[in-house]
Amino acid sequence: MPRIEDILSTLRMVRQENLDVRCITMGINLAGCSDSDIDKTCEKIHSTIITSAEHLSKTCEMVSDRYGIPVVNRRISVTPISRIADQHDTEGLLKIAKTMDRAAEEVGVDLIGGYSALVHGGMTESSKRLIDSLPLILSSTNRVCSSVNVATSRAGINMDAVKILGHKIKEIAEASRATHGFAAAKLVVFANAPEDNPFMAGAFMGEGSADRVIHVGVSGPGVVKQALERLLENRPDCSLDEIAEEIKSTAFRITRVGELMGREIAARLGVSFGIIDLSLAPTPKMGDSIGEILNLIGVSKIGAPGSTAALALLNDAVKKGGLFASSSVGGLSGAFVPVMEDAILADAVKEGHLTLDKLEAMTSVCSVGLDMVPIPGDTHPATITGLIADEMAIGVFNNKTTATRIIPVPGKKAGELVSFGGLFGESVILPVHSAEGSLPFSNRAGRIPAPLQSLRN
Amino acid sequence: MSKRYVISLMAANRVGIMAAVTQALDDLGGDLLEVSQTVMQDYFTIILAADFPENLESDVIVDHISDSCKQYGVQVNLKNPEEESVQDDSSAQTDHYFLTVTGHDQKGIIRKISAKLSQERIDITDLYALRNEQDKAFHLIMELSIPFNVEKIKLKNELEKIGKLSGLNATFQHGNIFEATHDPRPVRILFDEEALDNV
Numbered sequence: 001m002p003r004i005e006d007i008l009s010t011l012r013m014v015r016q017e018n019l020d021v022r023c024i025t026m027g028i029n030l031a032g033c034s035d036s037d038i039d040k041t042c043e044k045i046h047s048t049i050i051t052s053a054e055h056l057s058k059t060c061e062m063v064s065d066r067y068g069i070p071v072v073n074r075r076i077s078v079t080p081i082s083r084i085a086d087q088h089d090t091e092g093l094l095k096i097a098k099t100m101d102r103a104a105e106e107v108g109v110d111l112i113g114g115y116s117a118l119v120h121g122g123m124t125e126s127s128k129r130l131i132d133s134l135p136l137i138l139s140s141t142n143r144v145c146s147s148v149n150v151a152t153s154r155a156g157i158n159m160d161a162v163k164i165l166g167h168k169i170k171e172i173a174e175a176s177r178a179t180h181g182f183a184a185a186k187l188v189v190f191a192n193a194p195e196d197n198p199f200m201a202g203a204f205m206g207e208g209s210a211d212r213v214i215h216v217g218v219s220g221p222g223v224v225k226q227a228l229e230r231l232l233e234n235r236p237d238c239s240l241d242e243i244a245e246e247i248k249s250t251a252f253r254i255t256r257v258g259e260l261m262g263r264e265i266a267a268r269l270g271v272s273f274g275i276i277d278l279s280l281a282p283t284p285k286m287g288d289s290i291g292e293i294l295n296l297i298g299v300s301k302i303g304a305p306g307s308t309a310a311l312a313l314l315n316d317a318v319k320k321g322g323l324f325a326s327s328s329v330g331g332l333s334g335a336f337v338p339v340m341e342d343a344i345l346a347d348a349v350k351e352g353h354l355t356l357d358k359l360e361a362m363t364s365v366c367s368v369g370l371d372m373v374p375i376p377g378d379t380h381p382a383t384i385t386g387l388i389a390d391e392m393a394i395g396v397f398n399n400k401t402t403a404t405r406i407i408p409v410p411g412k413k414a415g416e417l418v419s420f421g422g423l424f425g426e427s428v429i430l431p432v433h434s435a436e437g438s439l440p441f442s443n444r445a446g447r448i449p450a451p452l453q454s455l456r457n
Numbered sequence: 458m459s460k461r462y463v464i465s466l467m468a469a470n471r472v473g474i475m476a477a478v479t480q481a482l483d484d485l486g487g488d489l490l491e492v493s494q495t496v497m498q499d500y501f502t503i504i505l506a507a508d509f510p511e512n513l514e515s516d517v518i519v520d521h522i523s524d525s526c527k528q529y530g531v532q533v534n535l536k537n538p539e540e541e542s543v544q545d546d547s548s549a550q551t552d553h554y555f556l557t558v559t560g561h562d563q564k565g566i567i568r569k570i571s572a573k574l575s576q577e578r579i580d581i582t583d584l585y586a587l588r589n590e591q592d593k594a595f596h597l598i599m600e601l602s603i604p605f606n607v608e609k610i611k612l613k614n615e616l617e618k619i620g621k622l623s624g625l626n627a628t629f630q631h632g633n634i635f636e637a638t639h640d641p642r643p644v645r646i647l648f649d650e651e652a653l654d655n656v
Contacts, residue, residue, distance in 0.1 A: 002636065002640075003639070006635060006639040007598055008596065010635055010639070011628060013638075065609075066609065068628050069634070253638040256637040256638050256644060257634065257637065259644045260637040260644050260648060263644060263645065264648065326643075
């Protein structure tokens with residue numbers, strides 16, 4: 001028998017510390033579904049999704065019961081739709097998106113990602129049409145999520161695309177005015193997008209994968225928080241390296257749970273096991289927050305000097321623990337700072353400690369980027385372009401993935417509260433400083449060239 | 458030729474018991490096959506299996522060990538496996554699960570759970586339980602060997618319900634989860650994708 005303390009500590013992680021598998025995402029290759037006839041295309045997409053994922057929910061439930069660990073979300077990511085829909089117009093794209101929406105519902109999946117385009121090197125006609133359709137698609141489907149990769153460290157930043165997206169994000173929010181611009185929360189703009197990310201809204205199925213693959217997203221800010229609480233109870237003045245060690249060993253255990261369950265789900269479904277994404281993804285639930293961990297490390301007002309360094313320590317320790325636990329770590333893997341989805345971060349915004357500028361600095365050392373950030377509804381599209389460009393530059397010039405999920409909340413001003421409810425949370429709207437001070441820059445067309453790959457000091 | 462016996466010894470824990478026991482076995486020409494020791498609440502217990510010369514009477518073995526360990530007050534019990542009907546289900550495929558029960562101590566919980574397990578013909582391969590005398594906090598951990606054909610989800614629900622009815626938290630989980638979270642060996646080694654049981 002394993003040691004008694006080991007058994008009880010695993011049990012405590014599940015029962016008291018919110019340990020769960022945050023998502024099981026099945027990647028499905030839709031490359032074979034393209035057809036000049038839109039109805040045939042939709043039919044093929046539908047049948048491919050259904051046959052691939054019909055047992056997904058049941059299998060997740062079975063394995064969840066077996067180990068006593070909840071699988072919170074089941075999701076699907078597909079081949080970027082711009083590759084499938086190159087022969088179709090907006091009407092066709094809407095039919096495809098509706099088909100995805102319906103198929104996801106039929107297999108019991110709450111979100112389906114991959115209404116996506118990769119445009120870092122330039123835009124195909126199909127990608128242009130897809131980006132153009134986003135306001136219509138995201139406001140007229142429930143489960144479809146979209147992402148656009150506009151930059152890579154090898155290709156630089158496609159500012160033409162970023163410029164268009166500045167406008168589109170405004171239009172998407174406006175098209176879902178009734179839900180305070182919620183449709184914009186279903187679009188992620190990426191630099192260096194990972195092709196194996198299981199987390200929404202940015203998941204899509206990359207080229208270099210098997211036809212069907214299971215990716216796992218594990219989380220567990222609550223487990224890390226409680227581990228640190230126990231450490232600090234015994235050693236209140238412990239050093240930062242002791243904190244890093246504690247986070248690392250906790251991350252190891254969280255990753256192991258994910259890999260065990262992911263491998264078993266993949267084996268039972270008879271599909272390949274892909275990656276495990278170890279991201280500390282907070283939820284608005286108390287005890288499930290990145291902000292609380294930063295509080296414990298000693299940053300009581302998140303946004304205060306030291307916040308970036310504390311987050312860097314957390315992010316790095318999480319990765320190191322995860323990498324020792326598994327050779328299949330991939331995806332985004334790091335700590336997320338989605339403002340609306342993390343009650344403590346949202347509080348820091350409300351109290352005025354956490355500003356957009358500081359948040360941007362913090363995203364240079366953690367996973368993703370300006371995520372679930374509500375800004376005033378009257379923000380100029382070129383200002384949104386500027387925000388995206390800054391975040392993309394952080395990713396491109398530091399060889400990491402960054403992303404934005406910005407919501408210009410229609411009809412609301414900075415300081416007003418916006419709530420999406422449930423796991424999407426709420427926050428006060430962040431002001432954008434000197435908002436229109438860079439319009440000529442944002443309005444320039446072209447590309448920001450790729451950075452040096454050597455002489456990196 | 459030799460003859461195998463299984464012997465258990467119990468005494469208040471003191472330094473030197475193991476040395477005395479093994480010396481006694483050596484005197485008797487015994488050869489240890491397997492031995493396991495547990496210390497609990499300052500008491501010491503050993504269970505061992507050993508091969509002895511065939512002409513040696515079992516009474517002689519017990520008497521000699523008792524004599525040799527006299528100063529420790531050791532109680533000796535001997536069983537002859539040939540005279541016992543040991544259950545042999547070794548051919549049936551089983552999987553190892555853990556049942557963990559925690560909460561405020563409730564009398565009779567182990568009885569209720571083991572009755573259920575007995576009814577389902579499930580072997581308890583290891584067990585540890587402790588009640589904290591101050592705050593009455595209780596935990597029980599059972600390692601179970603469950604035949605492949607048992608419906609695990611149904612059993613899980615029934616066992617967890619027994620816990621709930623006594624106001625305790627019972628959790629029934631496949632054993633891999635504990636190995637995965639504490640054993641640094643790769644998951645793919647701990648987990649055999651080819652041998653998945655029915656859930």
